[in-house]
Amino acid sequence: MKELELESFMHGLERRNPGQPEFHQAVREVADKLIPFINKNPKYLAASILERMTEPDRVISFRVTWQDDEGNVRVNRGFRVQFNGAIGPYKGGLRFDKSVTLGTLKFLGFEQVFKNSLTTLPMGGAKGGSDFNPKGKSDNEVMRFCQAFMSELFRHIGKDTDVPAGDIGVGAREVSYMFGQYRRLENQFTGVLTGKGLAFGGSNVRKEATGYGSVYFSREMLATRNDSLKGKTAIVSGSGNVAQFTAEKLIQLGTKVLTMSDRSGYIHDPEGIDESKLNFVIKLKTESRGSLEEYVKEYPNATFHKDETPWGVKADLAYPSATQNELDENDAKKLIANGCMLVCEGANMPSTIGAIKEFEKAKILFGPGKAANAGGVAISGLEMTQNSMRLQWSFEEVDEKLQMIMKKIHDKCVEYGQEEDWIDYVKGANIGGFVKVADAMLAYGVV
Ligand SMILES: NC(=O)C1=CN([C@@H]2O[C@H](COP(=O)(O)OP(=O)(O)OC[C@H]3O[C@@H](n4cnc5c(N)ncnc54)[C@H](OP(=O)(O)O)[C@@H]3O)[C@@H](O)[C@H]2O)C=CC1
Numbered sequence: 414m415k416e417l418e419l420e421s422f423m424h425g426l427e428r429r430n431p432g433q434p435e436f437h438q439a440v441r442e443v444a445d446k447l448i449p450f451i452n453k454n455p456k457y458l459a460a461s462i463l464e465r466m467t468e469p470d471r472v473i474s475f476r477v478t479w480q481d482d483e484g485n486v487r488v489n490r491g492f493r494v495q496f497n498g499a500i501g502p503y504k505g506g507l508r509f510d511k512s513v514t515l516g517t518l519k520f521l522g523f524e525q526v527f528k529n530s531l532t533t534l535p536m537g538g539a540k541g542g543s544d545f546n547p548k549g550k551s552d553n554e555v556m557r558f559c560q561a562f563m564s565e566l567f568r569h570i571g572k573d574t575d576v577p578a579g580d581i582g583v584g585a586r587e588v589s590y591m592f593g594q595y596r597r598l599e600n601q602f603t604g605v606l607t608g609k610g611l612a613f614g615g616s617n618v619r620k621e622a623t624g625y626g627s628v629y630f631s632r633e634m635l636a637t638r639n640d641s642l643k644g645k646t647a648i649v650s651g652s653g654n655v656a657q658f659t660a661e662k663l664i665q666l667g668t669k670v671l672t673m674s675d676r677s678g679y680i681h682d683p684e685g686i687d688e689s690k691l692n693f694v695i696k697l698k699t700e701s702r703g704s705l706e707e708y709v710k711e712y713p714n715a716t717f718h719k720d721e722t723p724w725g726v727k728a729d730l731a732y733p734s735a736t737q738n739e740l741d742e743n744d745a746k747k748l749i750a751n752g753c754m755l756v757c758e759g760a761n762m763p764s765t766i767g768a769i770k771e772f773e774k775a776k777i778l779f780g781p782g783k784a785a786n787a788g789g790v791a792i793s794g795l796e797m798t799q800n801s802m803r804l805q806w807s808f809e810e811v812d813e814k815l816q817m818i819m820k821k822i823h824d825k826c827v828e829y830g831q832e833e834d835w836i837d838y839v840k841g842a843n844i845g846g847f848v849k850v851a852d853a854m855l856a857y858g859v860v
């Protein structure tokens with residue numbers, strides 16, 4: 414049987430998916446670690462599992478027509494990429510951002526397949542969204558867009574088919590508008606979206622889960638070196654959902670958070686962002702939706718660095734939690750030179766392949782997003798469970814389950830990623846996520 418070879422596999426993939434560099438990057442990172450494993454396990458090779466797993470089950474693309482406050486008719490493009498449903502209903506967020514393309518959503522959907530498998534819950538992988546830019550839009554415009562988006566999406570989703578949630582640009586407000594529209598169209602109250610409000614089927618801890626989960630994962634990584642979060646300093650990037658609750662949990666566990674960022678730049682607060690300063694950021698980002706520049710007006714001992722990223726700040730730990738490719742090879746070199754011992758990805762694919770190579774060379778603790786940020790979708794999975802049972806677990810109960818799941822994901826990464834003198838978490842997450850999906854696909858035969 415002819416073995417797989419990385420460059421020729423990638424050549425074929427790039428030829429079949431032109432103009433989708435983020436998708437190429439996500440597949441390369443996975444294939445680099447998986448191909449040696451597949452070549453040693455001919456059952457996967459013979460069934461062309463990697464070729465099948467890099468081709469989405471289904472891509473849905475549609476027009477979204479809505480009206481702005483001036484009465485102008487606006488047109489956006491909507492997508493849902495149902496990437497792989499071998500181990501459960503499709504599951505993954507929706508992103509509303511002007512940068513969204515099919516290639517972006519294919520990279521995110523592909524990552525989601527492995528991530529969801531790692532959670533140990535029965536969820537396939539999907540992602541969707543639109544090039545709609547929510548920035549500067551009124552609440553009414555966002556509502557009309559969400560209703561128009563759901564007016565097409567509703568026919569492709571369902572509690573046992575595909576269950577979307579939030580991502581960049583899609584938070585509690587947007588999920589609520591979409592859930593309201595789904596309920597109106599289908600006349601059904603079912604768990605068809607997660608991240609819902611607590612009053613209408615949401616789960617405790619879903620809002621916090623991605624950030625908290627990322628911190629719990631980093632706590633497990635540090636424990637492998639008999640170390641802990643207490644007394645450390647941290648760089649956090651982003652100031653949205655994931656960054657906010659990463660910062661909150663770090664503060665609670667005794668870590669000093671020095672930075673947060675947004676599209677306009679980053680803030681550096683050498684005294685540390687404490688709970689009350691974080692509440693200012695949360696209000697700024699979820700209510701007035703302003704720029705972080707406002708922070709230094711309120712807290713003048715901090716500095717604002719316009720159009721810059723925070724990776725040059727000296728700290729023990731780094732939590733990239735904004736967006737893809739926000740941390741490159743040079744940033745990685747700066748972090749390592751400054752003594753950073755751990756990078757934990759709250760965002761999806763925030764580190765470039767060059768940056769990851771630097772972390773691997775330096776053998777620092779590096780937690781890839783598909784493992785480290787899986788807490789969000791894990792609690793979404795538990796929201797689906799609670800919806801099916803028609804009950805709601807307490808905050809403490811769900812938080813305990815989240816900690817257990819993050820520990821299990823960490824254990825899985827160690828099982829497949831343990832090398833002689835370090836843990837290759839990228840390899841561990843990729844192989845650990847692959848095996849369950851691949852075995853299900855093998856069991857189904859040629860489908
Ligand atoms: N929400 C979730 O449960 C999960 C999210 N993720 C991933 O985490 C990351 C953050 O998502 P989330 O917090 O939900 O999204 P939000 O929309 O809540 O926040 C995104 C944050 O990142 C900043 N940002 C977005 N794009 C850019 C950019 N191009 N350059 C610089 N900063 C940028 C935003 O800045 P600004 O405020 O200026 O818009 C904002 O601070 C994404 O990669 C997402 O895929 C992963 C797992 C689950």
Ligand SMILES: O=C(O)CCC(=O)C(=O)O
Binds near residue numbers: 579791
């Ligand atoms: O909760 C979910 O279903 C989606 C979370 C998500 O989009 C992600 O893990 O990237």
